């Protein structure tokens with residue numbers, strides 16, 4: 426079937442949804458490993474292993490500077506946070522478990538928007 430044309434209103438709704446989702450992520454009790462950029466200079470191996478670092482404060486900055494085209498490009502960056510976490514941390518670790526819980530929370534919340 427024909428794709429629905431995106432109107433400016435749709436884009437504004439996407440932006441509001443991204444802001445809402447991000448504030449809920451930041452407020453989550455398990456958000457602490459993801460709130461600000463990893464200090465890669467003090468974490469051996471991080472810069473080599475994680476090609477595209479991402480964190481919630483950087484996502485907020487990108488949102489503020491209108492760098493997300495739509496909800497999809499925003500979701501890609503949020504998933505990057507959790508994929509980086511899974512790559513660098515054991516599943517059975519404090520940060521690893523926090524990442525899995527945050528991803529589960531995010532997946533539930535954004536799918537409720539659809």
Ligand SMILES: Oc1ccc2c(c1)N[C@H](O)CC2
Nearest residue numbers: 458463468509510513514520
């Ligand atoms: O033990 C440590 C020490 C530092 C970090 C982690 C684990 N995991 C984070 O993903 C990256 C920063």
